[in-house]
Amino acid sequence: MVSLKERNQVEFQQKLQANMKQNHIDVLLLTSQENIFYATGYSSKFLSLMKQPGVAYAIVPAEGTCKLIINNFEKQTADLQCKNIDIIQYDSWIFIDDGEEKSDKKTTQMNLNQSYQIVQELISKISPTPVIGVEPLSLTWKLTEQLYSDYGADHVIDVTNELLKVRVIKTEWEIEILRHAAKLAEKATQLTAQELIPGMNEFDMNAIYRKHIDALDNHAINTTLVTSIGPNYSAPFILRDYALKDGDIVRLDGGVNYYGYQSDVARTFVIGAHATEEQQSKFDALYEGFSKGLSLVKPGVRLADLFETVNGTIQKVGIPNYFRGHQGHSIGVSAFSEEAPFIAPNQDLVFQENMVFCLEVPYYSTKGGYNIEDEFLVTKDGIERFTQANESLNWPS
Structure with a gap:
């Protein structure tokens, strides 16, 4: 039976990165459930239910390994289901007694400020003036304004059609x-x-x-x-x-x-x-x-x-x-x-x-x-x- 175990993550990453190089894009910041899954092999349950950008992110650099940013409650599943990606967790309102969690402060829901801070840190390691490909239909206006402020509107470009071009040819x-x-x-x-x-x-x-x-x-x-x-x-x-x-x-x-x-x-x-x-x-x-x-x-x-x-x-x-x-x-x-x-x-x-x-x-x-x-x-x-x-x-x- 075919399953996620046979999925070749490197093949998907290489397809995305080949398109990025053709279009001179330094990093993809993916916010839709579909494209996060396509890039990393992980489909977020919380993102599917909440439909709020920032609940999960995927970052695809032009070179190097794809990154998945996910909340602490979903990270265990991502660790089990994904391979050949970097998984970074952010905090949520959920307490997990795993012997490591020490914070006595929790946000009421997902800590989307923290998830975006992780995005900023990862992008800063890629380029000081990156060209960032985004999916406008899965961004809030607030997040769009934040990206424009941080990187400049001319450095944040719509890659919706390019992502479709990559996805239409199947592995x-x-x-x-x-x-x-x-x-x-x-x-x-x-x-x-x-x-x-x-x-x-x-x-x-x-x-x-x-x-x-x-x-x-x-x-x-x-x-x-x-x-x-x-x-x-x-x-x-x-x-x-x-x-x-x-x-x-x-x-x-x-x-x-x-x-x-x-x-x-x-x-x-x-x-x-x-x-x-x-x-x-x-x-x-x-x-x-x-x-x-x-x-x-x-x-x-x-x-x-x-x-x-x-x-x-x-x-x-x-x-x-x-x-x-x-x-x-x-x-x-x-x-x-x-x-x-x-x-x-x-x-x-x-x-x-x-x-x-x-x-x-x-x-x-x-x-x-x-x-x-x-x-x-x-x-x-x-x-x-x-x-x-x-x-x-x-x-x-």
């Missing part, structure tokens, strides 16, 4: 994780669909899905199943009580988090496996665009061209008013499974070997929510499909 370990996560989500979706009967609701669906995920591989966490049932096509946070009826369209869309990586597959089907001609016709148009798109993917193909093929085919063969902002996305460590780059208009990026993408063709109306979505790996001359979507609404039968 062999990442490919194994993503392949397994996709297949796991696909199997759980199929097993869930087989159990659904009239009278069930979204609470039942999610419980059944979680049951199957746990039975298949209990290392998967944070199931993200977005459902459409009957006329209820929009995405709920608090699940709905609508009871399934025979003939209802059902869309099961999403996956799991597996060792920090997401999966995202979608299946659409009819309760009772007796689709009407109108329902199947809609599905067939979507499937034709989906299949046409998959057949064209290979290194060198522009993402924008694939979008035009998929969207245009669907319009031509059955849904003339169909149009979306994108027809798929890269997938990796982002907590929201849809991560850039997107299969979208004006996206000049071309597919490259070892990218992992989702292709999808969602359609929503009060007559039912549809989506066909699979994950695939771009190979040197085509693709490896991680999953295989159903060709009929009368599924699974």
Whole structure:
């Protein structure tokens, strides 16, 4: 079984540092959970819950070892899960009777002043006038002002797109994780669909899905199943009580988090496996665009061209008013499974070997929510499909 133990931290560090040198960046100051994990191999529980910059930091120097700055309560886990990084702890409100803690003063919550002081000390050892790459979307205005004051606004630059460029080409370990996560989500979706009967609701669906995920591989966490049932096509946070009826369209869309990586597959089907001609016709148009798109993917193909093929085919063969902002996305460590780059208009990026993408063709109306979505790996001359979507609404039968 693939796990964090096989993750080669040095490989990730070298990828980041190669990009830094190309862009003349002295240090990355990472504040999002996803990029801290990508750079260090550690995903902070407290940062995921509190969503407050400074709860955890990763510092990546242009040369040398990545640094993780984490609170005293999480440091033990970081020590167990990470290798080939430097881990520095700061104080929190939590007392740990480990024979070493001596302070009789505690902050009410995380000591974010201390965590930032550690950042300052580490950066000062890298350069007296560093160019610092940051993630603006995961900074507070207060922290941004502090960085501008300490280092100068012209020395603090946005590296969001550069980080995405690094992350979009996957390592062999990442490919194994993503392949397994996709297949796991696909199997759980199929097993869930087989159990659904009239009278069930979204609470039942999610419980059944979680049951199957746990039975298949209990290392998967944070199931993200977005459902459409009957006329209820929009995405709920608090699940709905609508009871399934025979003939209802059902869309099961999403996956799991597996060792920090997401999966995202979608299946659409009819309760009772007796689709009407109108329902199947809609599905067939979507499937034709989906299949046409998959057949064209290979290194060198522009993402924008694939979008035009998929969207245009669907319009031509059955849904003339169909149009979306994108027809798929890269997938990796982002907590929201849809991560850039997107299969979208004006996206000049071309597919490259070892990218992992989702292709999808969602359609929503009060007559039912549809989506066909699979994950695939771009190979040197085509693709490896991680999953295989159903060709009929009368599924699974």
